[in-house]
Amino acid sequence: MEGWIHALRDLLVDNLRRSRFPLPADRSICSRWASGLPEGGRRVLYTSCMYQLAPLIARAVDVLERVGAGSGGVRAKMAAAGARLFGGLLLRPSDEEAGRADGILRNIAAMLGRAGVQFGVLRDEPYSGALLYELGFEEDFASYAREVYRYFKERGVEEVITVDPHTHYVLERAYPKYVDGFDLKVVSYMDLVRPSRASVAKAVVHDSCLYARYLDRYDVYRRLLDSAGVARVEDPYVTGKAYSGCCGGPIESVRPDVAGEVAKIRSRQLSRLSDVVVTVCPICRVNLSRAAPTLKVLDLAEVVS
């Protein structure tokens, strides 16, 4: 298992070094949604390409498992697989996945616009490095974070609006620990928008661990759903702060078998409350959808507008 973890690190670091994206993918998928929006500025909407990246993580793990990177001599095998497969093969989300990601981000931008928030986008924005941090490769994360910070500063950015909990967490909590003089203001789009319409009448919320138990947003997306008129189904043992279980996403690349089982258990709990589940993180949405194809798993920005 150690071999697998270190091979994973090599893969991420290598790709980040080459393209500021953790996996071998065509980066144009990250900014397709942003057409028509102004470039740059003091305040930017920063997606870290998380909505497009989420479905690719499982796909990358599949590829690596297929080439046998999970057994003996992992590091060498993975390097060979990386060179052979990833040398030419770029991972791509399916048209449906890419379309959903674009739609979610466009709706977030539209809601911000309606709330009177002015912002730009950075079409070549780098990935935040969250995966490195979460998998425990702190030193690699620290040097990469400094690079990302420099990128923002060179473009005169003072404030970033995040769209997902992983990017928000590393920028707000981890970057200041590793980047000297870090002074970007970090806000979540959820703190700024005022939705008034909803596409579903009733749903159960699947919390993001980071939003609920680290970033104090447990009530924020609930309030947004309320204001848009969505009836929330709650059960303290399923959706309470301590009991709203993880989707398994953070260990998807480490132990996909365990991650899958965690997602199955979680989706069973949620399905007892409603057949519509609202997620606030792209990784949760991908994981729960895969574990329970009959469940309708929608991102918050697919539900409210």
Next chain:
Amino acid sequence: MIAEIDRCARCGFCEAVCPTYNAVRMRHMGPRGRLQMARIAFDGGAPSRYVVESLATCLRCRACELVCPASIRIVDVIVEARRRLYARA
């Protein structure tokens, strides 16, 4: 960190909410087991397969911390132990 681990009463409340423990029902894949695996990592001995598996599969979801009656900073302990483990490899 060792002092944090020492405060564990082994009551097991944390296991009830731990997603990985509930998925596999193995002690080293739950919070109180992870604290003991972290102790081994801090001691600096050769890590067994179980130590690595235990520390690498924590979701850092923090569900355990919210129910721990001793308010142990479980995730901080696991993350620091994992950092040391990886740094040695």
